[in-house]
Amino acid sequence: MRYIPLCKQITALYFLFLVFLPLSAEGAEFAPVVTNFTKKEYKAANQNWAVAQDAHGFLYFGNNNGLLRYDGAAWELFPVPGNRVVRSVLPAADGRIYVGSFEEFGYFQPLSTGELRYHSLSQQLRNYKMQNDEIWTIISCRGKIYFQSFASFFVFDGKQITGHRMSGTFLFFNQYRNNIYSHVDGSSLCRYDPAKNKFHPVIEGECPKSSITAVLPYDATKTLLVTTHDGLFILEGSKCKRFESQANEFLIKANANRAIITSDSVFVIGTILDGVVAVNKAGKILWKLNSTNFLQNNTILGMYCDRANNVWLALDKGIAFVRTGSRVKYVTSFQPSIGAIYGLDKYGSDIYIGTNQGLYAGKIGSLREDDKNVNVSLVSRIKGQVWDLKRFGNQLFCCNNEETYCLTGNSISIASPVRGGVCIKQGVINGQEVLVQGTYTQLCIYRKDARGQWVFSNVVDNFINPIRYLEIDYQGTIWAAHFHEGLYRIVLDRDLRHIREMKTYTSLSGKTHTSINVFKVANRVVFTNGERFYTFNDLTKEIIPFRALNAGLRNFASSYRIEPFRDNTYWFIRDDMAALVQVENEKVRILDVVNYSSFPNENVDKNQSIVPFSDSQCVICLENGLAFYNLNEHRSKSGIPFKLCLKSVTAYRADNSAVQSVALSEPDALPFAFNSIQFTIAYPNYSKIENVRFRYKLDGWDKKWTDPKNSVVQEYVRLPYGKYCFRAEVVASTGEVIDRLAYDLEILPPFYLSVWAKIFYFLLLVIAIRAIYLLIKTEQKKKRDKIEQKHIELRRQEKEKSEQQIMKLEKEKLETEVMLKSKELAGSTMSIIKKNDILVRIKEELTLQKEHLGSQYPKKYYDKIVHIIDENLSSEDDWAVFQSNFDRIHENFFRNLHTRYPELTSNDLRLCAYLRLNLSSKDIANLMNISLKGVEAGRYRLRKKLNISAEKNLTEFMIELK
Structure with missing residues (x-):
């Protein structure tokens, strides 16, 4: 191959400038990750009206077909008499689940077996005749349960139920600071006085013109009021004024319907016409969700913030789970699509994104709350597959399918005469600081010039192989991984041109030939074949299993890619998830796991990249999208416990001819005829749905624990008589046992052994x-x-x-x-x-x-x-x-x-x-x-x-x- 001298190369390129295509790709506003549930999944009607969470963590939804319950694994439907629509839901402290419908309200009482049984309260009304009363809100205040319709309400003190019909109409009841507030026609916001059974106006002077749909705490003295058509207001004492917010114009057009405040003091407001918007106390919009990005429908009928600070939306069509309590905060998709993202670089406010379509450039801030979007444009000169983006000082090397480009400030130049750049690494070989680049054909060497800039020096003679990954160890040995098969160990002469020694490895396990990737962990070169990790023994000159790493990584020993994050911390990436791992003195600790299935965008198969932005933030590269990970996020208010609980125990005859439910506490001994038992557990930590597994053991029967699995159901058939203890554990993807439970039961001997x-x-x-x-x-x-x-x-x-x-x-x-x-x-x-x-x-x-x-x-x-x-x-x-x-x-x-x-x-x-x-x-x-x-x-x-x-x-x- 004929090489162009470096001086002629610089002269020919002469500080070319970035030229952008007229077409730009605009990123949608950053938003939390959303999981949608359709009626096919929860097996009920499209329309959902309310959502709430009980003490166990189970979620309840008011649905057109009845009451829906979700425990993180299974959906259950509980019809109300007459198969009426459930408009409102309240899990109370007494364990009852209160529901409201058209001319019907009552509660579901959990039985000792975990089953729910409905009890009607509306049928106990005396001296009151219901007339088209539909229960839209249920609240608990001062030891009483209030069922609210638009013209009447009903009070249950635990023993008696009384009905109250008012002269005017009111909107939704809001419980605020141990009082009940509601917008009453002709009086604006009023407070209910139970002693006089009257509503008293609380606003003096000018009031919002439209109805007040929500009353939320702002600080110790101020209250946020959400109106249906006039935006947001602040109530301080009895004085009301408009709250200056970026969301007001949006809310006026979108028709606000429901609102909540999250545990981290973010106001989330659901609308009838345009989805949901999140606003901070400064009035800035943090994110918006609607049918154009993540939601199935724009109409928000019910909202709830769960114990992990996640938001649940009851939609006119389906249910949405907004992961506001996750460390993965924001996701964005670009329009039009910029393709699969292979690499990313952030330099100050500049951002460069390498995709399979080319290099995109744009501006981005520090990912604070007000950084809501990313606008990027295609660099016209750099098109096609970008394999890698690596910055060394002020120089950004773009390894492209056609050329290797170097971006410095506003200039772009061809960095190497060898076409088809793939990867580039920095190291010291024979006492010389160099860059080594793998391409489709040759290894390229870069050295610093007199100005301290990296420039092409030479290629390594007699080496022509496509290289996907490479690393340089502390001895200056180059480890180069072939694109498809094998690994090369290369020792160069002092001139860095000639190979003094080279050895080829076609397999790590000594079996079939396979693809081998090479990375560096704790300044030590490691190899992976997608099954487990290996390292090089300098004494025996052999590649051996990296036992400490494999043992500490557990399931992530099958990772095929490693990305550094910060000191001693790395991302180990598999097809379905990535683990953040701390490796220090061969002590391995899995810190966190990110599951790719939670993203709406697909991952880039076998080429997932996670790029650090700071000591606490990373960007996860996806197919036409980015996800941002914040390690310092106070994740789900971690002090809140999530308990593994036993949901049901069912005993049945082995021939399935009869079934009986078993009490969840202090169960009676079971007849021998019912010696087949099914246990169903629940772990309602919805933030970790994808990252937990369950394992089981029945003392007295099993000799060891089952392998961790997704199923929350464990079944035993034809057990001998005797005493047993059922044990279950929830295991995180990190291998940590998060919680456990035990349940004792006894099977009586058969009649002939009584x-x-x-x-x-x-x-x-x-x-x-x-x-x-x-x-x-x-x-x-x-x-x-x-x-x-x-x-x-x-x-x-x-x-x-x-x-x-x-x-x-x-x-x-x-x-x-x-x-x-x-x-x-x-x-x-x-x-x-x-x-x-x-x-x-x-x-x-x-x-x-x-x-x-x-x-x-x-x-x-x-x-x-x-x-x-x-x-x-x-x-x-x-x-x-x-x-x-x-x-x-x-x-x-x-x-x-x-x-x-x-x-x-x-x-x-x-x-x-x-x-x-x-x-x-x-x-x-x-x-x-x-x-x-x-x-x-x-x-x-x-x-x-x-x-x-x-x-x-x-x-x-x-x-x-x-």
Whole structure:
């Protein structure tokens, strides 16, 4: 790159002057930060008529749909009978919330459970008939509650309610120095005399022509009067004169409707036509709010200054929360838009604002109460992205997308030949005081000339990288953060041109490559990757976690930008909020937190800048807007306590079939069926809505605290019976525990674990023990009896065994005898067979001999011998003996056979016996004295009678027959 010599550069620029565009950007009047609530958020009607705060800090609004309650987290609507419009609200010292409506007034009484129950007072009126009476104001004076309509009013002494109808009409009742004042038609401002039930005029001489809507204290002897159309007046004694104020002309046109005085003695006046205006005691307008800047609607129907000195507005459309008690006092937006603000410089009364559209310049005072706006104009020569504005002495360096400019007095010049300036820092390198600038491409070095002015010197050779942030440590080392990725540690030679040493860091955690930013805290270079902070260890030459800083910052350890404020005090900036932190000797203390979500303007993503104006004031740069922070602001009258309170406790069945509310103090023990519990808490410090979290612990159930969270509801399902202590803490963004509460409760045992159940169980236990004793005794007896029985059984078994042994022996003996008998029977049968065979052969031989001898052998002798033979062949007597013996041996064979087959004949039975003895047909023929054919015929007949198939062996059948 070719560089232009410094002398030629100065000659070419030759003290150019600022040239402004014809179009100027005018800032709106500085005003407090405003938070708007719409009907979608509070879930009621658009129109709101009144606002007030009770002793707990809860806010109440009179709404077209009823009474609205807000605790900082949740909105609740309480209808009035008939769903009437609530025009007026008064939280009284007795805890009641008095409300007024059309022909209806009364109060909501808080129950022990925290719920509100309505009680009508208008229904208790005696001897008075309401006629279109609408309650516009409720005040408490001298121990009585006054409900005011335009032509009548009602007094409640705590027991009785009385109505008073007056002859004339009056505007709003004002309680002032323990008296009631009101504008009465025809008499101007009057004081009410309760003893005479009359209004007495208090102004002598000329009175304001229009109605007096508010009476406010000015000092010990003077009173401020707010009129509807004539502006402001001062009442001293009985004399009234106009209060010279910048607001008079505005109020005359805007129609004043309501007015209050804040705790820091600022008069805030709401109008019908043009929003709200704040005036100090000198009569100067501090700020104005209307639909052109922050309000949803211009008609102010109700106003209230809360305990933290914030102002609440009940609007014809919606609700507005004006943060007058905040350290962030003023916010302004420019018309037309000047774009996203990246940097700002204030030098005397001159102000310079660097934006993404260019450099704007203008005038500004010291941000006192009378500094109400900022008018700036675009410097025509410096357009496009301005990254940074840094002042060194009388020189202002403007790091611009195109060039780096130097503004000195009324002159402007190009400070460097390198295009695209981003950041610039001052430091000492190699004993030389220098400025080092990061650009889109190179590092530039600036030195002082003979006049003590900073001028471009040179670039650092062989370094071409876009640098977003840089710092110079006490050793003269340059730490340069790449625009998108990584960090460079650069050590220069003495000529400041050449790099002697350079190291690149792509990650701080040793994991993935990431964007790294570098800043300086307590003269120590620190690095951040948006997760936590790191620092450089000079001994080990390593980047290490900055443990003390990370621990002290808590949630703000994820900050990605640091801006110095004053000695040892820095702004640590995250996407959503910024913390003011004091760092001294590695002791870290978070002093305050600013939440970006409270601003109507968006922040500049990843490039939020906070610029100190003085030791106590900073300006916060936003998208087309500025917010001013005053550290010395006596914030919200910090002596006022804000208590964390228990709003409701609800017990329910686990199946949600039934729900019951629980008393907030000294609650009764809960039945076990209602062992699921929901706790709802409230912390009505509206100034800290965005900067607090809540954590919970149920002693007896939880082992540790929950993580801080936004939810004000904590739920426990199916708790065991026992005693518990619910604890809650409100934790600031700084990590400080602001307040805490504890609530004791007990869940009774289930019916089966109650006292009566335990008595019943005890009786059952006694009975059971007795029964067990008797059972054991019985069992022991049974066991003894069983043992004895076992012994008897053993003896019986031994006896049976002996008897069985005897029987076995006898059976064996019998079987042996049977076998012998069978053998004898078989032998006997065979003897008979042989005998018969012999006799038959003898008979046959005798017959042969007779035939051969003929008459030689006398017939009488032959017949005699044959007769003897026939008599000795098997006879019926032999068969009877045989049958009897056969039955004994073969287990009543004949009897069983005859019983089963009664059609069997005697011969059939005889044949069956012979077959069972397995005799041959020949033997059977001999025994039965028949031929073999007769035996076969007998077999056939027998098979038929016994119904035996041909396949079955008849002999086997007889042997198997039982």
